[in-house]
Every structure is written in structure tokens, then in C-alpha cells.
Amino acid sequence: MNVHESEKMAGLLKKIGYFPAENILNADIIIFNTCAIREGAQDRVLGNVGALKKIKKKFPNKVVIVCGCMTQQLSVAQKLYSTFPFVDIILGTHNTHQLLKYLEDFKKYGKRILDIVEEGEICENNDIERTSGKNAWVNITYGCNNFCTYCIVPYVRGREKSRDKSKILEEIENLVKQNQYQTITLLGQNVNSYGQDKEGNGNFNELLNDICKIKGNFKLTFMTSHPKDLSFEVIDTIANQEKILKEIHLPVQSGSNKILKLMNRKYTIEEYLKKIEYIKFKIPNCKLTTDIIVGFPGETETDFMETCNLIEKVRFDSIFAFMYSERPNTPAIKFDGKVDEKEKNRRVNYILNLEKKIQKDKH
Numbered sequence: 310m311n312v313h314e315s316e317k318m319a320g321l322l323k324k325i326g327y328f329p330a331e332n333i334l335n336a337d338i339i340i341f342n343t344c345a346i347r348e349g350a351q352d353r354v355l356g357n358v359g360a361l362k363k364i365k366k367k368f369p370n371k372v373v374i375v376c377g378c379m380t381q382q383l384s385v386a387q388k389l390y391s392t393f394p395f396v397d398i399i400l401g402t403h404n405t406h407q408l409l410k411y412l413e414d415f416k417k418y419g420k421r422i423l424d425i426v427e428e429g430e431i432c433e434n435n436d437i438e439r440t441s442g443k444n445a446w447v448n449i450t451y452g453c454n455n456f457c458t459y460c461i462v463p464y465v466r467g468r469e470k471s472r473d474k475s476k477i478l479e480e481i482e483n484l485v486k487q488n489q490y491q492t493i494t495l496l497g498q499n500v501n502s503y504g505q506d507k508e509g510n511g512n513f514n515e516l517l518n519d520i521c522k523i524k525g526n527f528k529l530t531f532m533t534s535h536p537k538d539l540s541f542e543v544i545d546t547i548a549n550q551e552k553i554l555k556e557i558h559l560p561v562q563s564g565s566n567k568i569l570k571l572m573n574r575k576y577t578i579e580e581y582l583k584k585i586e587y588i589k590f591k592i593p594n595c596k597l598t599t600d601i602i603v604g605f606p607g608e609t610e611t612d613f614m615e616t617c618n619l620i621e622k623v624r625f626d627s628i629f630a631f632m633y634s635e636r637p638n639t640p641a642i643k644f645d646g647k648v649d650e651k652e653k654n655r656r657v658n659y660i661l662n663l664e665k666k667i668q669k670d671k672h
């Protein structure tokens with residue numbers, strides 16, 4: 310999502326004559342498009358922005374901009390504004406499409422800008438400077454309504470909004486005509502709930518089938534699916550449509566029903582496994598990947614072993630395993646049963662070794 314949004318900002322800047330600099334010293338404008346999903350990502354931004362102090366002192370005309378999920382949190386944006394006086398423009402997630410207007414204002418009046426907007430409408434932007442090789446990202450939804458108790462996304466990305474189907478189809482038709490993208494990847498925090506927020510667009514399954522009707526040589530894939538919303542109908546479509554890649558990323562997060570409930574994931578392991586069985590039955594060679602969080606508050610050794618058992622049962626092709634990281638304003642920071650860092654580390658490494666073993670067996 311962030312990479313694609315950077316592509317959109319690069320596209321806007323290209324329109325007024327800017328192009329990517331080879332390095333920071335050559336850049337007229339330096340933009341940090343930040344992530345807030347884990348504390349580590351946020352700390353890295355602070356370190357990298359801080360490191361600009363000397364450069365900005367030597368080259369005061371460089372414009373420094375910080376935007377994205379991290380600064381969408383007003384308190385963080387304000388702190389950044391007061392700690393780093395050499396940052397010129399601070400925006401959030403809902404107003405980066407107005408980047409050129411902010412830049413113009415800054416150049417005209419020379420005043421620092423901090424503007425965080427609460428919610429935004431979908432802004433169609435065709436000036437995308439694509440940087441992901443043979444893959445083209447295409448947004449289908451923005452925001453999320455799920456409020457998993459560990460996750461900051463609904464607070465920084467707002468409520469779920471589906472893009473108009475006609476706009477999605479138009480964008481993909483244009484991409485296919487250009488004949489330089491092998492893969493189209495549909496993007497959304499929860500692609501499966503596409504269309505639920507407004508009438509007239511149909512659902513995700515219909516969208517997939519409509520995209521597959523576009524003539525041309527391309528493959529289609531999507532991220533990310535929520536296990537509660539991935540329908541059996543969509544699995545059938547993946548199996549039947551030649552254009553759709555046979556791969557599904559289905560983040561399970563934990564193998565324990567107790568932890569899933571605490572996480573507010575709204576599915577049980579039994580329901581998850583039913584979908585996995587159906588995938589394996591309908592698409593025997595489907596590549597299955599997942600996300601796992603270890604050390605969520607209240608996760609005991611028994612809960613953790615249930616996660617390991619689930620991994621052994623499904624035999625994922627790849628796992629993105631993370632240590633639980635407290636995010637501000639999310640319900641989970643108030644939960645009891647905190648797991649210490651050393652133990653989280655042990656658990657994440659255990660899972661990574663398990664993943665390696667399964668991959669070796671499969672290869």
C-alpha cells in the first residue's frame with residue numbers, strides 16, 4: 310500500500326518536472342512516506358529524519374516532507390513538528406494526493422505546514438509513476454472496518470471505502486494495453502469485503518470475474534484476504550479463472566481460538582481450516598502463505614503450541630512471523646498477560662525454523 314502511494318506521489322511530482330534523485334544529496338525534495346504498523350518502523354523513521362538535520366543545515370533549500378500512517382496520528386505529527394524544525398511539510402494519509410498544492414503553498418509563503426485530515430474521499434489519480442517492475446498495483450479498497458485489537462490501521466487509514474468498479478476496470482484495461490505488466494495486484498486491507506460499503510459495485514467475486522474478462526496477456530493476484538471474508542465462491546473463481554495466480558495469502562495470526570477471540574479476528578481455527586481444506590481440494594498446487602503474531606498478550610505456551618500445530622497441519626509455503634508490538638490507542642495495549650521480549654523472540658525464531666523445515670521438505 311505504501312509503495313503504491315509513493316508511486317502516486319512520484320507521479321504527481323513528475324507532472325511538474327521532478328524525477329527521482331540518485332541520492333539524498335541530489336534531491337530537491339525529500340519525502341518520508343511512513344509506516345506505523347510496528348514500533349520498529351516508527352523508530353526507524355525518527356532516526357532517518359533526525360539524520361537529515363546536518364544536510365538541511367548545509368542545503369536549506371531542500372524541502373523535507375513527512376507523511377503516511379505515522380503522521381496521521383496527530384500527537385505523533387505534532388511531536389515531529391516540534392522536535393524537527395527542519396521538516397517543512399507534515400501530512401497524513403488522507404491528503405497526500407494534494408501534495409502539489411502543499412508544495413506550492415510552502416514555496417509561496419515559506420511557512421512550515423502541518424495538516425492532518427480526519428477522513429478523506431477516494432481521489433482518483435492517473436499520474437502514477439510505477440516502480441515495481443512487471444507488477445502493477447491497483448487499489449480496490451482503502452481503510453478497514455475490522456478493528457483487530459492489535460492493529461493501528463483503522464485509526465490511521467479510516468473506514469473502508471471501495472473504489473468504483475468502472476474506475477478499477479478502466480485502470481486495468483489501460484495497464485494491459487501498455488503491454489509491460491505481467492501481473493496486476495489488487496490492493497486493499499481486506500480485499501474480500503470489496504463492495505460491501507456501497508451499492509452498485511457488486512462484490513469481490515464479481516470484480517475478479519469482470520477483470521478476467523479483460524482481453525490481454527496478464528495474471529491477476531490480490532492482497533490481503535481476511536479469513537472471515539474469503540468466500541468459497543472466490544476460491545472457486547481462483548480455481549476456474551486461468552488469469553488468476555494460484556496463490557493465496559491468508560493471515561491466520563494465531564492457532565489458538567482463545568487468542569483469536571482476544572484479537573477480535575471473528576473466525577475460529579476450525580473455520581479457517583475448513584477454508585484451507587477447500588483451497589487444497591479445489592486448487593491442489595495453490596501457494597499458501599500467512600502472517601503470524603507471536604507474544605500477543607495472554608498467549609501461553611499452550612496457545613503458542615497450537616499455532617505451531619496449525620503450521621504443521623497447513624504446511625504453509627511461506628510465513629511472515631512478527632513479535633506483537635504495542636500500538637497506541639489499540640485495545641490490546643490494556644490487555645493482561647504481557648509476554649516478555651525474550652520469550653517473544655524465542656517464539657518467533659521457533660516459527661521461522663519450523664517454516665524453514667517445511668520449505669526444505671517441500672523443495
Ligand code: SF4
Pocket residue numbers: 453454455456457460461462463498499535
Ligand atoms: S483486518 Fe487487517 S488492517 Fe484491518 S484491523 Fe485487522 S489486521 Fe488491521
